[in-house]
Amino acid sequence: MDSQLNDEVIQIFRDSGALLEGHFLLRSGLHSAHFFQCAQVCQYMDKVTRLAEIMLPMLREYGATTVVGPAMGGLVIGQEVARQLGLRFVFLEKVDDKLALRRNFKFAPDEKVLIIEDVITRGGRVVEALEQCRAHGADPVAVGVIVDRSNGATTFDVPHHSLAQLSFPTYEADKLPPELQGSEAIKPGS
Helix, strand or coil: CCHHHHHHHHHHHHHCCCEEEEEEECCCCCEEEEEECHHHHHCCHHHHHHHHHHHHHHHHHHCCCEEEEECCCHHHHHHHHHHHHCCEEEEEEEECCEEEECCCCCCCCCCEEEEEEEEECCCHHHHHHHHHHHHCCCEEEEEEEEEECCCCCCCCCCCEEEEEECCCCEECHHHCCCCCCCCCCECCCC
C-alpha cells in the first residue's frame, strides 16, 4: 500500500476520534499507549465505504464467494467489503470467549472465503477465524485488515493485506515504561 493511502486511513481514524491515547490493555494481553477503536470509525458509513473501497483491489484476485467477519471487529467492515464485492457475508461470534460459527451458517465444501478484521496486533482472532472456517469445510484464501499494529510482523498461513501498518510500541505487563506505570489500563473495546 502506498504511503498516501496509509495516511488517508490514519486520517479517517483521527477524524472519527478512533485513535486514542492513554493506557490500554489490548486483546492480545499487551499494554499500549495507543488504541484503535474501530467502532468509532464504523459509526460513519461514508468512512466504512471508503475503507472498503481502498481494501477491494487487494482482495479481488482471490476468487472468494463469501466474506467472514470475526466478532465484533470484523462485522461492519466485513459486511461492507462483501456488499461492494457482491459476495455473501457471514460472521463468527464469541462463545465462552472463543469464536464460533452459529445461527445455522454453513459453508459449501472448499468454499473460498475472505477473513476481514478491523485491527490486529498478534492476529489471535484471525487465527481463530481461519481455524473455524476450516473446521466447517471452508477454504480461507486471504485476510484483509484495516490496521496492522505489528507493522507487518504478524503473519498467517494465507496471504494477508492491511490498509495501514503501524508500530506503536506494546508492552508486557511487567515491562511497562515509566509513563504507563502507576496508571490503570483500560479495555475500551474495538
